[in-house]
Amino acid sequence: MEFMHLLTDPAAWAALLALVIMEIVLGIDNLIFISIVTNKLPESQRPAARRVGITLALGLRLLLLAAIAWLVGLTAPVFDLGITGELNEHGAPVFETAFSWRDIILIAGGLFLVWKSTTEIHHTIDIEPSGALLDKQRLGTNFASAIVQIILLDMVFSVDSILTAIGMTDHLPIMIVAVIIAVTVMLVAAGPVSDFINANPSVVMLALSFLLMIGMVLIADGFGVHVPKAYVYAAMAFSMFVEVLNMLARNRRAKLKAGQ
Secondary structure, eight states: HHHHHHHHHHHHHHHHHHHHHHHHHHHHHHHEEEEEETTTOTTTTTTHHHHHHHHHHHHHHHHHHHHHHHHHHHGSSSEOOOOOOOOOOSSOOOOOSSSEEEHHHHHHHHHHHHHHHHHHHHHHHHTTTTTBBBOGGTTTOOHHHHHHHHHHHHHHHHHHHHHHHHHSSSSSHHHHHHHHHHHHHHHHHHHHHHHHHHOOOOHHHHHHHHHHHHHHHHHHHHTOOOOHEEEHHHHHHEEEEEEEHHHHHHHHHHHHHOOO
């Protein structure tokens, strides 16, 4: 009955549209990570790894939606360090000293992202004495380890995604439909995004830098320092725009050189 009522409610459709857009934007981080991890696998295994990773992301989000009351409880403080830090202009602490499970998950996920992106940047720029880049297969990434890494980050991004959904609407059917649509878009875009990243080494470094920044934002969020997502994605969009200009310039120079 509630579902039929929502079908005829313009406000419900507006909420669905807004939530789908928000879920897709939040899913960009997850998609970049999945692309980088799966691109380290043999080419024949990459599509399957992407499908498994994104399907797990959908499953985790739906499970969290089913346990929505428990998830909201993740924001309740688990422990308090009892430290009185510097106060801002409103008289509130600059950073939180009471931590919830959500905070702990965000901090742990942020630390993992910082470690993973830093390690990948190191492997990307590390040169052997022979002058060749390190062989990807020597980095120890196989199908199982790639899936484990994707699951760990899926958990972090799923918590953030569902908490955002809870804050935007009270209707569970809208949340479920929005999550399914957003993850379906991720599934369709995963292949082209991964191929684009793999074909452009400079984009790999840019994507790793994005992950490093996102990791720091997650850590800051866990400590109660909330960085507006609009600033983060605006910086990512501007950096990507500059990189596109560089790619166009490189292609033009290559064509001119080939024509000589």
